[in-house]
Amino acid sequence: MNTSPLASTDRAALLQRVLDILMRPRDTWLQIDAEDGNPARIYLGYLVFLAAIPAVAGFIGYSLIGVGAFGISVRVPVVQGLVSMVVGYVLSLAMVYVLALIANMLAPRFQAQQDMGSAFKLVAYASTAGMLGGVFSILPSLAMLGLLAALYSVYLIYTGIPVLMKAPQEKAVGYTAALVVCGILAGIVVGLATSLVTPGARGLGAGMAGMGDTGSVAMKVPGTDIKIDTGRLEEASRKMEEAQAKGDTQAAAKAATEMMGAALGGKGGEPFAPKLLRDTLPERVGDLPRTAIEARSESAMGMQFTHVSAQYTHEDKELEIQIQDLGAVPALRMAMAGWATTTAESENADEVERIYRQGDTTIKESYRKDGSSSDVALMLPNGVMVQAYGRLPVEDLKRHLLPLGQKLGALRRAS
Secondary structure: OOOOOOOHHHHHHHHHHHHHHHHOHHHHHHHHHOOOOOHHHHHHHHHHHHOHHHHHHHHHHHHHHOEEEOOEEEOOOHHHHHHHHHHHHHHHHHHHHHHHHHHHHHHHHHOOOOOHHHHHHHHHHHOHHHHHHHHHHHOHHHHHHHHHHHHHHHHHHHHHHHHHOOOOHHHHHHHHHHHHHHHHHHHHHHHHHHHOOOHHHHHHHHHHHOOOOOOEEEEEEOOEEEEEEHHHHHHHHHHHHHHHHHOOHHHHHHHHHHHHHHHOOOOOOOOOOHHHHHOOOOOEEOOEEEEEEEEEEEEEOOEEEEEEEEEEEEOOEEEEEEEEEOOOOHHHHHHHHHHHOOOEEEEOOOEEEEEEEEOOEEEEEEEEOOOOOEEEEEEOOOOEEEEEEEOOOHHHHHHHHHHHHHHHHOOOOOO
């Protein structure tokens, strides 16, 4: 009789799911879409194990190893660290369900289908990268690497929304942005709740925050600078409360928009105009004429997104190209940096998927070896993401997409 908490077959399935969602997210979301969305099953078979990684690693890093600088090492007392580990573990599991509720509630705003089972699967499996990245907390000096891993979870949400929530592809960026904001706020709540039972950690955090005198928290990753202005957040929150007390819904909505903008790091420059991006798309791609094109600019929570898509068809060949401008929103650009700094490769008998860098551009490609279909995405240094997929061999697709990427990458954003 097997008395281990996780049988070997279950362990193999869990590890395979982790590998699949990280390496082959688009195909894996299709598999997940067909699975049971019962939260109890996903909690017991998946989340309870992954959520333990950041909890245990954080305890080891902050209570056993400690945070050191200039020859001084600071450790959270072991008892407080153990309490923090348990509380953080429980709250992180609860946060998955809360974010799933929010994802389901937001669905109609982005023309998606409300389905709590699908929303829970989306948040639960998309959190894989963030939970695995928690292992870096074993060495507090590497905690920023855990943040970058967590940002890959944003990309997983972005790829999963059209499949699980049935949202139009052009709505995926706005939908993702809404969940990013909610995730940031939920993370702050978890941090505050955990700090209530770990005075040592609270003092440490206060000391780090007090190192700056500008009222802002700054995070830097390659390719972008993020500044979250805590003073602006507090001011916007106060304005929203005052407006709600007066029943001024217009002022409350404006203050909420300001608060979200501050949480997302403000603006990173003017978004590219839809026409500018539209004009980069060719009339033909090889022997495929352009049969449809759409360019639009949308706003969500005070942020503006530009989206352009075009279809090319001829006989049995089909191709779709999509351009998303993410660079005008620093937090989204930061999120995509989690993917843009990743390299990976996966291959089986029928398919290949790889992520690699070519100069300052990150390329993600997946294709069938028989040449029947391929999908290529480029993350450009100016914050523009261009993606093409269709019934074409991957080399044909790249031959047409890479010159388009060079043209888009040459665009410069007004500050």
